[in-house]
Amino acid sequence: MKSIITFFLLFIGICNFSLAQQEFGKQGQSVISEFDKLAQTPPMGWNSWNKFGCNVSEKLIKEMADAIVSSGMKDAGYEYVVIDDCWQTGRDEEGNIIVDKDHFPNGMKPVADYVHSLGLKFGIYSCAGSKTCQGRPGSRGYQFQDTRQYAGWGVDYLKYDWCYNEGQDAKAAYKTMSDALKACGRPIVFSICEWGENKPWEWGKGIGHLWRITADIRDCYDCKFNWGGVGVLQILDKALTINQYSGPGHWNDLEMLEIGNGGQTENEYRSHFAIWSMMSAPLMAGNDIRNMDALTKEILLNKEAIAINQDKLGKTAFRFVTLNGIDILVKALSDGDVAFLFINRNNFNIDLDYNWNFDTVYDESLENGSLYMKRIPRKIKNIWTQQEMGTTDTPLKKVLEPHESLFVRLRK
Ligand code: GLA
Numbered sequence: 001m002k003s004i005i006t007f008f009l010l011f012i013g014i015c016n017f018s019l020a021q022q023e024f025g026k027q028g029q030s031v032i033s034e035f036d037k038l039a040q041t042p043p044m045g046w047n048s049w050n051k052f053g054c055n056v057s058e059k060l061i062k063e064m065a066d067a068i069v070s071s072g073m074k075d076a077g078y079e080y081v082v083i084d085d086c087w088q089t090g091r092d093e094e095g096n097i098i099v100d101k102d103h104f105p106n107g108m109k110p111v112a113d114y115v116h117s118l119g120l121k122f123g124i125y126s127c128a129g130s131k132t133c134q135g136r137p138g139s140r141g142y143q144f145q146d147t148r149q150y151a152g153w154g155v156d157y158l159k160y161d162w163c164y165n166e167g168q169d170a171k172a173a174y175k176t177m178s179d180a181l182k183a184c185g186r187p188i189v190f191s192i193c194e195w196g197e198n199k200p201w202e203w204g205k206g207i208g209h210l211w212r213i214t215a216d217i218r219d220c221y222d223c224k225f226n227w228g229g230v231g232v233l234q235i236l237d238k239a240l241t242i243n244q245y246s247g248p249g250h251w252n253d254l255e256m257l258e259i260g261n262g263g264q265t266e267n268e269y270r271s272h273f274a275i276w277s278m279m280s281a282p283l284m285a286g287n288d289i290r291n292m293d294a295l296t297k298e299i300l301l302n303k304e305a306i307a308i309n310q311d312k313l314g315k316t317a318f319r320f321v322t323l324n325g326i327d328i329l330v331k332a333l334s335d336g337d338v339a340f341l342f343i344n345r346n347n348f349n350i351d352l353d354y355n356w357n358f359d360t361v362y363d364e365s366l367e368n369g370s371l372y373m374k375r376i377p378r379k380i381k382n383i384w385t386q387q388e389m390g391t392t393d394t395p396l397k398k399v400l401e402p403h404e405s406l407f408v409r410l411r412k
Contacts, residue, residue: 034187039209040248041310042282043157043189045080045123046073047256050217050286054086054134057103058111065115067289074120076301077310078285080157080189081115082123085134095145097137112154123157123189124150128173129164138164143177147184155188160208162194170198171207178207191253191282195228196238201245201252210253210282214238217255219263221271221403222345232264232272233345236327239279243316246280252316253282260287260296267404270384271343273299274407277309278317278329278341304383304409308339317341324350326400338378338410344400352400356392378410 046064048056065081068074087108090098099108112122126146127138139146139160150158160177162170174192181188192200192211200211214235215228223231230238235254246252254276259269276283285300292300299305308331317331317339325346331339344350380389380396384407389396398406 035182035190036206036249038187038189038249039251041312041314042251042280043080043191043210044078044283044306044310045082045121045157046078046285046289047082047084047123047159049084049125050219050256050258051261051288056083056086058106061111062114063290065118065120068120069118071289071292071297072301073285073289074118076303077306078283078300080121080123080284082125082157082159082284083111084125084159085132085161086136087124088126088132088136091137091142095142097142097146097149108153116154121156122154123159123191124153124155125159125161127161127163128168128170128177128194129162129166131164133161133163139177140164140166140168140173143180144183147177147180147188150188151184151186155186157189157191159191159193162197165194170194170200171203174200174204174207193253201242205245205250209249210251212253212255213242214255217258219258219261221264221268232258232268232275236275236279236343239281239316240319243279243318246314246316248312248314251280251282254279255281256284256286257300258286259299260285260289260292265403266295267401269295269299270407271403271405273302273305274341274383274405275329275343277305277407278331278339280309280311280314280316280331283309302383304381304386305407308333308383308409323354326350326352328354333409336412339383340406340408340410342396342398342400342406344402344404347402349402350400352396352398352406354396356396376412378412381409381411383407383409 046068061081061083068078087100087104088097089100092098115122129138130140131138178190181190190208192204192208194200195215196213204211214230218229218231220231222233224234239252239254242252259273311333313334315332317329320328320330327343327345329341333339342352377391377393379391382389
């Protein structure tokens, strides 16, 4: 009798175990497929680093989340509020990451809850190395523990850096964190930030949703520093060499925006935003959005530019040609429209006189492999001024000031 009961209990146990396994399997599957469905358009939001560096706090993040709503940025599509480096101070005896109590006195969950209460999403930063770039504890050796903690707080986005990596293999390091995110029970966008050093565009798809392609952006249009900092044009030139790797769910990350931080002219900031829009780059504002001047607001909130960035086809612009220092970028859009950006790279005024008649733009995504602007006369709309600029039947003319861009959408 005893052996029958033992057998019966064992049988129930096995059934439960296999049911539990199936359940776990299902959950695991669904989290993985949810992971794959994230970031179908380039992520939009705000990140603390460019403007505030290590000066992050609960107060700052809440004020920034409020400002995203009150400024109209939320309605325009900005969604993720991301705390960059310096929110963490150490690990407790169980290995749990310790939040800086001086600046986040209530821990991280109430901050995430607040962000969520406004209908926004919450992001955080860590590093694949033993320390972050500012010397705070990194996630090396703690990946699964950290992502469980993030999921408990309600994290929706993780930016993952590459300082103190101690010679790890980049793909393996990012894959480990990706596996940890996929196992944590919460869909979290994964932003790979190894500065393009190990060609993440070649292996990042499926591991993360976006990857940095250069060293850190500087608030300048055309500049390059010995230590690696780069300006807008330097990032553009890199992005144009790898545009085929970017698409829905896997984006080249051209870096966080500098618009509103004061280092560039109006023409340069407009070009910066137009380039990011054309290149389908994540749009993470990097300025103080609590008090933006009219120009900054106008740029960051331009609905037509954002629509080009967020176009569901997810194509990235290619450089059709450079004429007299004017780069001509072309991006195919899902409704058959085409966006054009004419960028004056020169430090002087230059006459743009573009004859659509003679130019054939070639890209496999455009109809029949090519687009004859003359044969299909299209209406031209200026993205910044919202004015109609005639059709492609006549040449497009404009004096472009130094670093100015003409940003237009051609309608069918
Ligand atoms: C690196 C990253 C930056 C920022 C800092 C924080 O430099 O590339 O974007 O996250 O670390 O320390």
